Amino acid sequence: MRRPAILLAVALATLLAPGAGAPVHRQGSRHKLLLVSFDGFRWNYDQDVDTPNLDAMARDGVKARYMTPAFVTMTSPCHFTLVTGKYIENHGVVHNMYYNTTSKVKLPYHATLGIQRWWDNGSVPIWITAQRQGLKAGSFFYPGGNVTYQGVAVTRSRKEGVLHNYKNETEWRANVDTVMAWFTEEDLDLVTLYFGEPDSTGHKYGPESPERKEMVQQVDRTVGYLRESIARSHLTDSLNLIVTSDHGMTTVNKKAGDLVEFHKFPNFTFQDIEFELLDYGPNGMLLPKEGRLGTVYSALKDAHPKLHVYKREEFPEAFHYANNPRITPLLMYSDPGYVIHGRVNVQFNNGEHGFDNKDMDMKTIFRAVGPSFRAGLEVEPFESVHVYELMCQLLGIVPEANDGHPGALRPMLRTESALLPDGGSALLPSSWLLLMMGLLGTMILLSEVA
Numbered sequence: 001m002r003r004p005a006i007l008l009a010v011a012l013a014t015l016l017a018p019g020a021g022a023p024v025h026r027q028g029s030r031h032k033l034l035l036v037s038f039d040g041f042r043w044n045y046d047q048d049v050d051t052p053n054l055d056a057m058a059r060d061g062v063k064a065r066y067m068t069p070a071f072v073t074m075t076s077p078c079h080f081t082l083v084t085g086k087y088i089e090n091h092g093v094v095h096n097m098y099y100n101t102t103s104k105v106k107l108p109y110h111a112t113l114g115i116q117r118w119w120d121n122g123s124v125p126i127w128i129t130a131q132r133q134g135l136k137a138g139s140f141f142y143p144g145g146n147v148t149y150q151g152v153a154v155t156r157s158r159k160e161g162v163l164h165n166y167k168n169e170t171e172w173r174a175n176v177d178t179v180m181a182w183f184t185e186e187d188l189d190l191v192t193l194y195f196g197e198p199d200s201t202g203h204k205y206g207p208e209s210p211e212r213k214e215m216v217q218q219v220d221r222t223v224g225y226l227r228e229s230i231a232r233s234h235l236t237d238s239l240n241l242i243v244t245s246d247h248g249m250t251t252v253n254k255k256a257g258d259l260v261e262f263h264k265f266p267n268f269t270f271q272d273i274e275f276e277l278l279d280y281g282p283n284g285m286l287l288p289k290e291g292r293l294g295t296v297y298s299a300l301k302d303a304h305p306k307l308h309v310y311k312r313e314e315f316p317e318a319f320h321y322a323n324n325p326r327i328t329p330l331l332m333y334s335d336p337g338y339v340i341h342g343r344v345n346v347q348f349n350n351g352e353h354g355f356d357n358k359d360m361d362m363k364t365i366f367r368a369v370g371p372s373f374r375a376g377l378e379v380e381p382f383e384s385v386h387v388y389e390l391m392c393q394l395l396g397i398v399p400e401a402n403d404g405h406p407g408a409l410r411p412m413l414r415t416e417s418a419l420l421p422d423g424g425s426a427l428l429p430s431s432w433l434l435l436m437m438g439l440l441g442t443m444i445l446l447s448e449v450a
Contacts, residue, residue, distance in 0.1 A: 030135070030396050031371055032183055032239040035082070035192045036226065037142065038219050039075060040199025040353065042207060042248035043067070043363040049216045053224035054367060057243065061369025062377045062412045069247045069364055069384050071319040071357040072283055072333070075199070076112065078246035078384065079143040083125040083192065085388025085402030087320030091123040093144070094326045101275040101287050101328065110162045116147040124400050126391055127154045127190065133397045135189040138182045140175055142192035156182055156191075166196030167215070172222050180233045190395060195222070199353075202249040206350035207361070227369075240370030240394050244387070247353045250361035253337040254350065260307050260334050261341045267299040270343060275328065278342030281354035282335075285328040293329055306335040319357075320403070336361060372413050382408060 043066035046054050057063075070081040070088050072095070080086075080093040088094055098112040099105065112118055127137035128149045138156035139145020146159040158178070165171070172195060182188045198215040205211040223243060230236055253259075262268060262278065270276070272295060275287035288296040293311075300309040309332040315322035322331060334340050336355045339347045355362055363381070372394055386408040392399040393406070393413070 030189060031394060032188070032235065033190050033391060033394050034179065034183075034230075034239060034241050035142075035190075035391065036195070036241070036243045037079060037082070037192070038195045038197065038243070038245050038365075040197070040202050040247060040249050041216075041219065041245035041365050042202075042361060043365055045198065045207075045212070045216045046220075046365070049213045049220070051216065051220040053220045053227065054243075057223060057227070057241075057367045057369050058376075058378070060375055061241075061367065061373045062379060064366035064379050064381060066360075066363040066381050067244065067366040067384050067387075068381060069357050069362060071321050073247035073353050073355060073357050073362045074281075074283070075109070075246050076143045079194070080119070080123075080125070081384055082244070082246075082387050083127070083142075083144065084123045085385055085399065085404040086123055087385060087403050089321050089324040089327075090403060092121040092324055092326060093119060094321070094324055095277070095280075095283075095285075097277070097280065099275075099277055104275060106277065110160075113143060113146065113159060119144045119147050120149045124149055126388060126395075126397075127192070128152050129392070129400055130190050130395055130397050131155060135395060135397065136187060138179070138186075138188045138191040140179055140191065141194040141196075143194065145192060156186065156188060160196075164196070166200050167218075169218050169222070172218075173225055176222070176226050176229050180229050180235075183235060183239065184233050190391075195219070199249070202351040203349045204351075206251050207249040208251060209350070212351075237371050240372050241368065242387070242391070243365070243367040244384075245364040247357075248360075248362045248364050249351045249353050250336050250355060250359070252339060252347075252350055252352050254348070256338070258304070258306065259341060259345070260304050260338050261345065263341070263343050265299065265303045268296070268303065272296050276342060277328070278340055279346050281339050281347070281349075281352045282333050283354045284332045284340045284342075286330040286332075287328045288330065297330060300330070300332070304334075306338045307340070308333055308335075368412060374412060374414050377412065379409075379412060 069078045072088060074096045076096045077088045077093050080091050081088060084091045096109045096112065098107040098115045098118045125144060127139060127145065130137045136155045139154045140158045141160050145154050146157045179191050179193050182191055198212055198219060201212050201215040230239055272288055272292040273286055274289045277285040297311060309330060312322050312327050312329050312331060315331060336359050339352055341347060353362060386404040388402055389399055389404040389406045390409040
């Protein structure tokens, strides 16, 4: 082999060496990160209630005018988008309920939280990515955080019981205390913390109710307690805090004269249906019996002005939802305020979500504060799919393939150097050495060729 060829091989091998230029974890060199989700917190819930702690967080850090969740605007799918950076059709958690169209099994939300194969279907969430790169992660009640992914479990995880009381403010504070101990005593680097409110209250009483407003005040008190706990734990200068949610909430027109009721559609019969997933807010899926797809579609496509029914391949691409093998041949959603009733009317919530994510009532909140974030900044709305890339940047880890853009939320950050407490580079000295050797080899090669 001639000398220039040898030099070229050395240069390329050095530049392409594993870890060359990649963020690598150094003990004590990364800020910690806490992602907190208050389920069902609509983007404007702080506008009709006094929220001094959320307001202080905005003054001290970053506030988005609102955040657009992924479609379908349900709890588990939207939470998984936050920790994978993928649209729902790409991460595969397409519904709150586990279902199997062959066995006809359908499991409720809480049971689905523990179905490993529902979550571990090809996408790797940020907990596992962080752990593979030398960090320790935790999940407290966060959807998807208590199963294994490719055989790997989250370092620390906690799952709520099936009859869990999501409203207990005393327990909320105890949960915050546990998370602080995970950071200070067990040296976790990343924790996701989930609260089931104000979603539950919004469902039961409606988003405009006094009960919802009281619950938002409880959320705000908890944000205050959380920030006080961060200060007491001496984490103010080393922990970045993000407070967000999965979706919003809108009022259900329960007494409308034009309810969406499948059992009253004149040209439709359930005898043509092999599998159905209805009576879950405004969303529905149908698997017609063999040879009946065209008949069922024709009966439903114009059955109700508030109902939008599509064949899977014709579902609007902008939703980034239907291109997944778990989606049935027919799927549908209804207009805001209308839920889909199947064989009988069994939905009685006063508030609901799951609607078109372009509807303002489905928008949600985003707040961030900490050593890496700018202060007093309000940013324009963005999609929740970008939050994953932001979190990877904050942790200094290499992200998995995702649908977000690494630069979308970077203007929130102070500077590149602010990502590291010591102001240093995210590259290890040895990585810089490898890069310099590669560049030197390339320069020698060029001189030889010349």
